[in-house]
Amino acid sequence: MKNKKIYLSFSNQIQAAAALAINDDIVEFVQEERFNRKKMYRGFPYRSIKYLLSKYKINPKDINKIIYCYADKIYPKNEIKKNISLRIDEGLKQQQYNKIKYNQRLNSEIKLQKKLFSNANLFLKKFKLSKKKLICFDHHACHAASAFYFNNFKDEITFTCDGKGNYLSSAVWLYKGKKLKMKSFSTTFDSIGYFYGNITRVLGFTPEKHEGKVTGLAAYGKYKAIIKIFRNFFFVEEGKIKSIWSKYHIPWFAEKSDLPELFKLKKKYSDKDLASGVQKLLEEVICKWISENINIYKKKRVNISLAGGVFGNVKLIHEIKKLKKVDSLFIQPATGDAGLPLGGLKLLINKKSNLANTFLGSSYSNREVVNLLKKRNKKYRYISNVEEVLIDLFKRKKVVGFFKGRMEFGYRALCNRTILYHAKDRTVNKWLNKRLNRTEFMPFAPVTISSLAKKCFLNWKANDKTSKFMLSVYECSNFLKKKAPAVVHVDGTARPQVIDKADDPIMYQILENYFKKTGEVVLINTSFNNHEEPIVESPLDAIKSMSIKNVDNVIFNSSILI
Numbered sequence: 001m002k003n004k005k006i007y008l009s010f011s012n013q014i015q016a017a018a019a020l021a022i023n024d025d026i027v028e029f030v031q032e033e034r035f036n037r038k039k040m041y042r043g044f045p046y047r048s049i050k051y052l053l054s055k056y057k058i059n060p061k062d063i064n065k066i067i068y069c070y071a072d073k074i075y076p077k078n079e080i081k082k083n084i085s086l087r088i089d090e091g092l093k094q095q096q097y098n099k100i101k102y103n104q105r106l107n108s109e110i111k112l113q114k115k116l117f118s119n120a121n122l123f124l125k126k127f128k129l130s131k132k133k134l135i136c137f138d139h140h141a142c143h144a145a146s147a148f149y150f151n152n153f154k155d156e157i158t159f160t161c162d163g164k165g166n167y168l169s170s171a172v173w174l175y176k177g178k179k180l181k182m183k184s185f186s187t188t189f190d191s192i193g194y195f196y197g198n199i200t201r202v203l204g205f206t207p208e209k210h211e212g213k214v215t216g217l218a219a220y221g222k223y224k225a226i227i228k229i230f231r232n233f234f235f236v237e238e239g240k241i242k243s244i245w246s247k248y249h250i251p252w253f254a255e256k257s258d259l260p261e262l263f264k265l266k267k268k269y270s271d272k273d274l275a276s277g278v279q280k281l282l283e284e285v286i287c288k289w290i291s292e293n294i295n296i297y298k299k300k301r302v303n304i305s306l307a308g309g310v311f312g313n314v315k316l317i318h319e320i321k322k323l324k325k326v327d328s329l330f331i332q333p334a335t336g337d338a339g340l341p342l343g344g345l346k347l348l349i350n351k352k353s354n355l356a357n358t359f360l361g362s363s364y365s366n367r368e369v370v371n372l373l374k375k376r377n378k379k380y381r382y383i384s385n386v387e388e389v390l391i392d393l394f395k396r397k398k399v400v401g402f403f404k405g406r407m408e409f410g411y412r413a414l415c416n417r418t419i420l421y422h423a424k425d426r427t428v429n430k431w432l433n434k435r436l437n438r439t440e441f442m443p444f445a446p447v448t449i450s451s452l453a454k455k456c457f458l459n460w461k462a463n464d465k466t467s468k469f470m471l472s473v474y475e476c477s478n479f480l481k482k483k484a485p486a487v488v489h490v491d492g493t494a495r496p497q498v499i500d501k502a503d504d505p506i507m508y509q510i511l512e513n514y515f516k517k518t519g520e521v522v523l524i525n526t527s528f529n530n531h532e533e534p535i536v537e538s539p540l541d542a543i544k545s546m547s548i549k550n551v552d553n554v555i556f557n558s559s560i561l562i
């Protein structure tokens with residue numbers, strides 16, 4: 001690795017991850033949860049960095065730059081500090097929470113930042129990584145870079161929005177003077193991500209983890225009554241998201257004792273109506289925020305790129321795409337904090353490049369798989385015609401774990417660590433979710449190929465990158481509704497993965513052949529994991545998952561069947 005430019009980047013809060021660039025090419029990007037099997041892991045990405053150094057035989061002293069991506073400073077910068085003080089003063093006028101409470105809140109953020117920096121320094125020492133080579137980048141700058149540098153737009157606005165990160169919750173970015181620059185921001189004191197998270201908790205789920213369940217549930221509810229209350233808490237002013245603090249909303253993840261009135265709403269409104277209300281509020285506020293900023297900075301129809309956990313909301317993306325001022329839209333698939341190390345590398349490299357797929361992690365050869373199977377006394381056989389095998393297995397109601405190539409990054413399994421099943425049986429959502437111990441309100445997602453997508457999804461366009469990474473919902477055609485009822489939600493939408501031949505030729509071929517032999521246009525594609533565990537990383541994880549009957553069979557690298 002000598003004489004090569006090596007950059008290592010990492011983040012050490014929720015969804016800890018690390019990435020590696022060699023001579024300005026990002027060669028690897030891995031999430032700690034996949035190695036240590038702790039979903040959404042918060043902490044230092046120890047195993048990820050160990051894996052990167054070992055795979056590329058890197059001596060730590062040969063690394064040119066180490067990039068810390070969670071925050072650039074422990075304390076808030078002056079501009080942010082001023083904004084927070086102003087918002088605290090305004091907030092105090094609006095409701096009953098006292099200054100002590102707000103200072104506690106601010107101090108808890110400072111305490112977290114201190115802890116994260118000291119944890120990072122400790123582990124750098126452990127890896128003999130020199131502190132002199134360390135660069136610290138802002139959280140939202142990393143989010144912004146993770147979207148901006150991976151699209152091919154010539155002109156765009158980048159939006160970042162999350163619960164919290166380095167004292168901010170949303171920001172607007174423009175590329176000027178060969179630099180990505182923040183044009184405006186809202187702090188964590190105006191975080192709509194917190195509000196969505198608090199409703200997630202009211203509904204009995206975990207914030208920062210189960211927001212997707214709320215999005216799925218929203219389709220069953222009616223928002224009209226509850227939205228009238230929720231609209232009092234958030235608004236957009238001069239291109240910024242602002243919140244009004246009240247007995248229903250405070251800007252942090254609240255316990256029942258913090259916001260008893262919010263939790264009482266559950267008595268008056270059904271879970272589905274609350275979910276529908278918060279989803280509608282999010283859509284209204286974010287769409288207004290985006291539209292206003294397009295008016296402020298571009299005054300014309302424009303391309304936008306998005307990053308930050310809030311944009312993991314597939315229904316929100318669907319609404320943003322409908323905005324008249326939005327031309328094309330790009331989202332980086334690891335929208336949450338997992339994507340920070342990708343952005344950190346790109347901020348330093350400062351060059352755009354294409355993101356064909358999410359396959360930037362570990363892989364296992366057939367020999368490694370077979371050695372493991374022998375060691376574990378597992379029966380296996382080699383196969384040559386995957387689609388024939390799938391047809392036979394599905395006929396016999398077998399659920400298939402599909403494991404191939406390099407580990408994916410991001411929230412979704414995109415066919416390298418995936419569970420496959422046919423989509424003709426509507427009841428699959430009930431029995432397979434039960435079997436996988438999942439309580440999902442959205443049906444399983446479909447996977448198809450670009451040549452069939454138009455038949456299945458209304459207004460699907462070949463240049464729409466959101467379907468490439470399963471990041472948006474689409475209205476389904478009547479053809480699909482009849483053909484594959486299992487993947488259609490109650491509101492007539494689905495959140496597909498559409499594969500281009502160039503991005504994943506193996507899976508494209510399998511799905512094309514499957515269609516030719518059966519006439520079926522999609523398959524169900526859901527993440528290959530145990531209940532509340534991350535997606536499987538290794539063949540051993542896959543075998544363990546099969547042993548607890550998540551799946552009936554596993555196909556490794558399209559050539560080994562157990």
Ligand SMILES: [Fe+2]
Nearest residue numbers: 162164165337
């Ligand atoms: Fe974030």
